[in-house]
Amino acid sequence: MNRNNILYRKATICDVTFMSEILVDAAAASGVEILVCDLPDYPDTYQYVEAFPNGSDVGVIAETADGERVGAAWVRMLANDAHAVNQPLPELTMGVLPEYRRMGIGERLMEELYNAASVMNIPMISLGVHKDNLPAINLYKKQGWVEDGSFKEYIMMSREAK
């Protein structure tokens, strides 16, 4: 498998279970251990996938030619955006399955997501990343995300969606 064999497509309601797996993986990278089946008990986390897609939600799935999902990135406005530094913006969740990392899939997922958000007339997007999550911080910095401030142990960042 190499990065050229990966396909990128828009996320749909059929992808929500996989996106939930990516969400709990991203939470684990922040030191928060949640099982997918327990997500509804954690509304602050569950809101990243609950009833996706809705309104201006937009996401991208990376999958193999066999249809195996290997990564996802999406943005949505959060109902409870306690950590917004400036104005609330659609917030990013992303991740790549461990065995597919360091192949450029994360970077490509983000580029596809910027395009998809742009098509949806979303000008700016935001994210919160744990201060110790160096793989993600490096990826975001490489792609021109700017630090807006911090919230608890999270660095808040934003970027134009283009």
Ligand SMILES: CC(C)(COP(=O)(O)OP(=O)(O)OC[C@H]1O[C@@H](n2cnc3c(N)ncnc32)[C@H](O)[C@@H]1OP(=O)(O)O)[C@@H](O)C(=O)NCCC(=O)NCCS
């Ligand atoms: C962060 C994550 C999405 C990166 O995905 P990926 O497909 O491995 O990333 P890429 O291969 O596209 O790497 C792009 C850049 O990210 C950075 N990066 C990725 N993995 C890294 C690592 N293990 N250590 C340091 N930098 C890393 C590098 O800057 C890299 O560029 P380079 O290859 O030129 O050095 C992946 O590690 C992941 O899914 N982590 C768990 C979930 C998570 O943390 N999500 C984000 C929550 S805010």
